[in-house]
Amino acid sequence: MLEEINIHNYALIDKLALKFGNGLNLLTGETGAGKSILLGALGILLGKKSDISVIRTGTMEAMVSGTINISNNSEAEKWLLDHGIAPEEGTIIIRRVIKQTGRGGIYIQSTPVTRAELVELSSFLFDIHGQHDHQSLLSVENQRNLLDRFGNTESLASGFSKLFFDLAAAREKYTKLLSSEKQRLREIDFLKHAILEIKEAQLKEGEEEKLEREYRILFNHERLFNLIENIYSNTSETKGGVLSALRNIRENMEEVIQINPELSRLINQLQDAFYEIEDFSESIRHYKDSIEYNPQRLIECEERLKLTRTLQKKYGDTIEEVLDFCRKSEEELEVIQNWEEEKKNLQDCIALLEPDLKKIALQLSSKRKTAAQTLQERVERELKELGMPKVKFKVEVKERKNSEGKTVFTPSGIDTIDYLISPNLGEPYKPLNKIASGGEISRIMLSIKSVLSEADHITSLVFDEIDSGIGGEVAVSVGEKLKKLSANKQVLCITHLATIAVRADNHLKVEKLTSTGRTYTKAFPVTGQLKKEEISRMLSGDSKDQISLRHAEELLKKYG
DSSP states (O other), X not given: OEEEEEEEEETTEEEEXXXXXXXXXXXXXXXXXXXXXXXXXXXXXXXXXXXXXXXXXXXXXXXXXXXXXXXXXXXXXXXXXXXXXXXXXXXXXXXXXXXXXXXXXXXXXXXXXXXXXXXXXXXXXXXXXXXXXXXXXXXXXXXXXXXXXXXXXXXHHHHHHHHHHHHHHHHHHHHHHHSOHHHHHHHXXXXXXXXXXXHHHTOOTTHHHHHHHHHHHHHTHHHHHHHHHHHHHHHSSSTTXXXXXXXXXXXXXXXXXXXXXXXXXXXXXXXXXXXXXXXXXXXXXXXXXXXXXXXXXXXXXXXXXXXXXXXXXXXXXXXXXXXXXXXXXXXXXXXXXXXXXXXXHHHHHHHHHHHHHHHHHHHHHHHHHHHHHHHHXXXXXXXXXXXXXXXXXXXXXXXXXXXXXXXXXXXXXXXXEEEEEEOSTTOOOXXXXXXXXXXXXXXXXXXXXXXXXXXXXXXXXXXXXXXXXXXXXXXXXXXXXXXXXXXXXXXXXXXXXXXXXXXXXXXXXXXXXXXXXXXXXXXXXXXXXXXXXHHHHHHHSOTTOHHHHHHHHHHHHHHO
């Protein structure tokens, strides 16, 4: 539901903020005042194409934003969730900016989106009738969904769809299984060879690092031995060694302390250093004694590393990946080797699903045809009450056939569903989108929406030109339909007829004015005396005429 719209520098609108409410929201005003500009701005907000021509002269950009309540609209909530956009207390803000540079932006909350994404979301929120580019009822898919809701066949259609995809998956798997016996045998040979090659290698996780370390030590044996030998000789108590020098230093320090006892604390530091280096030297000696050159082990390490890297080139970048490939290959091999059993299982599955699918498809088609008959009868009654007694409405449910005359199954069933109209006596039925008159299609949509109001999940309906070419009792009937429809939906409507305007829950007047050499369009809510005067203007063209004012007062008492 649209709660508020803000418009800046759009066409003749300088700055405008309008609030909308539940029920029937009606816009009135003189011809040319700018009512269509407001609808145009709403269209922009909902994803209609636009260009820089809508930017108010003398400004750099136009901006339209709207606050929309999506509470209890599960389709819109799911769309937002799928796109990572979070509503705030059940509402979202849509903002669209159009710049003179040709570049602009579209935002839902603070998230930038494409125009196509905005159109997709708004299709769950609004229907604008009178403009062919934004009517959900013109969508074949929506026509089918609405018929299913009207006929209480949604759960049956959903069950059929699931069964359809289960059968399609089983058939695809079966076809893949049969596609190439030679390929299957080649896969078996490859998997067996890979598994055997990996298992014979007896790889162990973490083995490569240990091998590389051992190989590096063996390969650099001579250099390593010489370095260790040099370290040991420089730290031991042999002549020139660190320990020998420290021992001499300690003797000297003992004499120094006899001369100056204050330096006695330093002897402890020297003693600690001596013991540390003594331990280090002893560890180096032990390591030196343990070093052995084993050329055979060097060859073994080299060969083992070569084998490991060969397997890694074939089956994975690491030993862990190679072992994982082996495990998966064993699982795949088991599946492939159980081919006959798998084939039999799939054949049995398909044999069970096919008759079930056909049975449910026929049930669904039959229920749809029954619902279609009821729907078209009710819509035709509505059309007669709206001054279109010669219009014929048909919900055509036909079995889908291919070029060979065989029934075609789709995820939605075996039916093609079309909403058709015969506008005049003797004329053939045509799809809804072939009807040219905006007022005519708006009244047809009003009839359909009146019947489908509980089945249709869209919460806001916008009618343009709905009162075009009507008056008298028909106008009264149109007003009654709009009021009744607004009990369950938010309805926004432009009207020129007082008998419709008096029923408004929220009456907005649009005016054009001039100031400082510029023309502006403004809009504001009218209540009380202002509303009575606007109804008077619509009746006679004079908002102050006493006769018209009394007539307006009577209409407001009767229908308001």
